Amino acid sequence: MGGSKFTAKFKEVYNVLKSELLQDPAFEFTEDSHQWVANMLDYNVPGGKLNRGLSVIDSYDILKDGKELSDDEIILACALGWCIEWLQAYFLVLDDIMDSSHTRRGKQCWFRLPKVNMIAINDGLILRNHIFRILNNHFRGKPYYLDLLDLFNEVEFQTASGQMIDVITTLQGEKDLSKYSLSLHRRIVQYKTAYYSFYLPVACALLMAGEKLENHIEAKNVLVEMGTYFQVQDDFLDCFGDPAVIGKVGTDIEDFKCSWLVVKALERANKDQKQVLYENYGKPNQECIARVKELYKILDIEGAFLEYEKQSHEKITKTIEAHPSEKVQAVLKSFLKKIYKRHK
Amino acid sequence: MGGSKFTAKFKEVYNVLKSELLQDPAFEFTEDSHQWVANMLDYNVPGGKLNRGLSVIDSYDILKDGKELSDDEIILACALGWCIEWLQAYFLVLDDIMDSSHTRRGKQCWFRLPKVNMIAINDGLILRNHIFRILNNHFRGKPYYLDLLDLFNEVEFQTASGQMIDVITTLQGEKDLSKYSLSLHRRIVQYKTAYYSFYLPVACALLMAGEKLENHIEAKNVLVEMGTYFQVQDDFLDCFGDPAVIGKVGTDIEDFKCSWLVVKALERANKDQKQVLYENYGKPNQECIARVKELYKILDIEGAFLEYEKQSHEKITKTIEAHPSEKVQAVLKSFLKKIYKRHK
Ligand SMILES: [Mg+2]
Ligand SMILES: [Mg+2]
């Protein structure tokens, strides 16, 4: 995804929100804690691609159908976008601890800084709490305030629940490939990624535009479908992508991840091939990894992916075109265009 | 604190809430994750003294002034009480990781279980999210629902902020006694403990009774004052309490905690005595600990505590008696009675 006409404005709003949070009347900062939060925010919040955050204002702009946005609308849409970026930062800071990761967005993970360490856990909570400070500051009194709170609470719950299935299925000592299936994969992806990355930005824009979310269940389903598709691509690139392009060397095989590729391989494998997977998947050993990759070649998992990609794209397009509102169609299509056939 | 006539009913409601959470339509559990959450809840939520939780229904009962509570009211008040217990569990699970603690409520800390480890971080998030699932389930549609959400969000933010000052002041490598003062102590205690332990239960009861919280600022201030007093006792017992009675051996001195005792000692110490504190406070060494305790004796910190206790009790009583509502007075007095001159 990339390229929004609102990027500059969006980045400006970060500084406004940050300085509001650092003057929050609900807490009396000490000098040290003031400095700590300022650094922690700069380190963790604004360094990503900002796709999710920008999607709110981009979607809202489409929903307004050519009418120019007022300064107030721009700020509100940007604030909601930043809430999603804050949510993402909160999950990433904590996920990196759980995954013992080393780098994130080209820097050391926050918890790896010697001064930070396990304080990163509390920083995660602070990030999470900031979302509700921002919402309270800017949206209390709006007719959709309650719906916003419920939306963020529900999506946060779903994301944490998806993360839970992810971490307990890759649990050390209980590695069990027989539990891996398309249905488990779909569940992890849908809850851990799709709701907050795809549904949440559009839902925010719809609420700002005065819509009720219960009238947009089809949009939600299509967005979750796109999120699933996005993650299948991610799984594919982890193994078949060019490390120079995607910016990292994939580790899903050795990490025993419930990746779409292994699920598909299990589906296509005969008894002997299954045996190969059981013996080699999830081991941090170059030979084992190579044997899994070799099997993926034999089973033509790349072909399976290309077929999935084509079918999923067709299905999504059809559903979008059946949507009664042209503006919502336009929002959904702009999302699809951003992710289809990406290479990174 | 202890002894509520609602204890049995309160414990029953735990099982109701737990089973509702395990059937939450916002998430499709796998068999493993269903089991995981059930175990995680039983391990972390109901094992405490339940004082905070029971305070909601006890306070509400007083506010109803003799009128018998309906079944519905009992369930709602218990549900709010459990939300506070869930909030506490969430903070304790994560605090134990940050403090590298070993035991909690007579059992191994949750994250110490080999199977759990850093998954405990996500479990903390799940606990936190459950609060808003419970509120959504039982209170959406009530006239005070929005106030409840804002209350829990604000108090959670304040607790996490207090925890932040606590962890950054005890930061390894930056131990600096010159930063310790009554004002810093008051801030840590007020934010980290008093709001959620003292103000939150009463605020929940007030909302259920149809009150607006902005009309109860004095009650809030008194409760925060009681919470501070409670924590000063806690600091006192950490050093002077009987380990057989309080159930643990205090470690505030070696942990370099911003305890009321060290703050008071710094206030009373001459230059040489200050030097003793600077050289011995915060070192995990029996001799250093003994030297600090000896200095506390010389400076009669115990006497200072008894004086503080007396004055604080008088001041709190006076403020309570000046309160315009007799029912609110009764709620506040019942709190004070529970904590005054406790020995554990
Ligand atoms: Mg990770
Ligand atoms: Mg992870």
Ligand SMILES: [Mg+2]
């Ligand atoms: Mg991946």
Ligand SMILES: [Mg+2]
């Ligand atoms: Mg602790």
Ligand SMILES: [Mg+2]
């Ligand atoms: Mg602690």
Ligand SMILES: [Mg+2]
């Ligand atoms: Mg203590």
